[in-house]
Amino acid sequence: MSFRRIEDAPSNKTALVRVDFNVPMADGKVSDDTxxxxxxxxxxxxxxxxxxxALLAHFDRPKGKRVPEMSLKPVAEPLGRLLGAPVGxxxxxxxxxxxxxxxxxPAGGVILLENTRFHAGEEKNDAELAxxxxxxxxxxxxxxxxxxxxxxxxxxxxxxLLPAYAGKQMExxxxxxNAALGNPKRPVLGIVGGAKVSTKLDLLQNLIxxxxxxxxGGGMANTFLFxxxxxxxxxxxxxxxxxxxxxxxxxxxxxxxxxxxxxxxxATEVKPGVAARIVGLDxxxxxxxxLDAGPETLRRLIAAINDSATLIWNGPLGVFEAPPFDKATVxxxxxxxxLAKAGKLVAVAGGGDTVAALNHAGVTDDMTFVSxxxxxxxxWMEGKPLPGVEALKHG
Ligand code: ADP
Ligand code: MG
Numbered sequence: 325m326s327f328r329r330i331e332d333a334p335s336n337k338t339a340l341v342r343v344d345f346n347v348p349m350a351d352g353k354v355s356d357d358t359x360x361x362x363x364x365x366x367x368x369x370x371x372x373x374x375x376x377x378a379l380l381a382h383f384d385r386p387k388g389k390r391v392p393e394m395s396l397k398p399v400a401e402p403l404g405r406l407l408g409a410p411v412g413x414x415x416x417x418x419x420x421x422x423x424x425x426x427x428x429x430p431a432g433g434v435i436l437l438e439n440t441r442f443h444a445g446e447e448k449n450d451a452e453l454a455x456x457x458x459x460x461x462x463x464x465x466x467x468x469x470x471x472x473x474x475x476x477x478x479x480x481x482x483x484x485l486l487p488a489y490a491g492k493q494m495e496x497x498x499x500x501x502n503a504a505l506g507n508p509k510r511p512v513l514g515i516v517g518g519a520k521v522s523t524k525l526d527l528l529q530n531l532i533x534x535x536x537x538x539x540x541g542g543g544m545a546n547t548f549l550f551x552x553x554x555x556x557x558x559x560x561x562x563x564x565x566x567x568x569x570x571x572x573x574x575x576x577x578x579x580x581x582x583x584x585x586x587x588x589x590x591a592t593e594v595k596p597g598v599a600a601r602i603v604g605l606d607x608x609x610x611x612x613x614x615l616d617a618g619p620e621t622l623r624r625l626i627a628a629i630n631d632s633a634t635l636i637w638n639g640p641l642g643v644f645e646a647p648p649f650d651k652a653t654v655x656x657x658x659x660x661x662x663l664a665k666a667g668k669l670v671a672v673a674g675g676g677d678t679v680a681a682l683n684h685a686g687v688t689d690d691m692t693f694v695s696x697x698x699x700x701x702x703x704w705m706e707g708k709p710l711p712g713v714e715a716l717k718h719g
Contacts, residue, residue: 340461345381366491388444418456454481467491472712483715500693504672517542518639530707541641587618616642617652661687674701
């Protein structure tokens with residue numbers, strides 16, 4: 325994938341850097357600094373180029389107004405601690421205060437600018453706001469993949485006004501995503517699970533066009549089983565999506581091999597200690613809820629993973645939050661992660677609950693890449709162009 329990278333950026337200039345500092349806060353303090361640490365490689369790379377660094381970020385949803393509780397100020401101090409040098413703070417992301425503070429920075433110095441969403445123009449991608457942002461730097465770096473699906477002033481508008489580069493974190497994410505779906509080593513297997521077909525229609529449609537095999541699990545598989553004429557009892561399903569499920573199965577014919585459950589784990593309630601049963605598709609009782617994939621389905625999935633060079637995964641295979649219904653998800657995750665760690669599989673995953681499921685399985689670090697970008701990751705899996713990424717291909 326071609327986009328500009330920090331190596332190509334100039335030295336001895338001011339870099340305007342969009343980061344994701346939408347961090348969890350408790351009592352006005354950063355309670356988890358994962359996102360601050362994620363920005364360090366980009367900051368260090370720019371410091372090595374002797375650049376001044378002005379950080380742009382949004383926090384929460386102030387909806388275009390100054391909301392004191394949504395200030396980014398509490399982020400400056402912990403970021404400074406991680407960098408080993410104080411990080412300044414300017415009370416606005418544009419204008420004289422920001423500009424004077426940047427002027428005063430030494431080479432390699434870092435300043436954090438106030439929440440971009442305090443300006444109504446941010447989410448409207450207002451041209452004037454983007455121009456004021458651009459006036460602060462000589463070039464722009466976007467390191468916030470998680471915000472790249474939004475065309476906002478700080479993610480898209482400004483990228484067209486300055487030479488624009490991907491930050492280190494953005495670069496790592498784009499390279500991993502490209503290796504999984506853009507230009508993957510084949511055969512490529514997808515696993516899509518989760519609750520509903522309706523939230524993942526575009527995703528399914530994009531994947532059947534691009535993958536060699538697609539395993540469908542979780543609640544959404546129930547809708548497919550129902551569409552095939554199976555009795556799914558009291559399972560979560562979207563019966564009104566049966567036609568859509570049939571259309572997807574038809575569209576996949578001859579292009580992408582679909583793997584649907586052939587056996588399932590059922591219970592009458594999602595409750596700790598409830599009796600879980602493994603049954604074939606013809607033996608789901610009227611009161612039964614399908615809550616996980618069965619052992620034969622898991623065996624076939626593992627065989628498919630073994631036969632693949634690349635895996636792209638979104639959505640758990642069962643109600644993993646309630647063991648024992650985490651079994652198929654955990655077993656498939658452990659298997660994929662072990663192959664990835666051994667260099668035999670490119671295994672990329674993402675999605676809010678998927679990240680939680682992989683953490684629960686204890687395999688996040690062994691996967692090739694796990695995206696925490698949420699909406700941006702899903703839109704990318706849907707094959708949609710991300711405005712913040714597209715802008716890095718021009719600028
Ligand atoms: P992600 O956030 O990774 O995109 P989703 O939000 O689509 O994933 O789906 C995750 C949810 O799907 C989990 O809360 C899980 O409990 C639920 N789920 C998985 N399998 C089933 C099932 N068989 N029945 C009901 N819910 C399920
Ligand atoms: Mg979710």
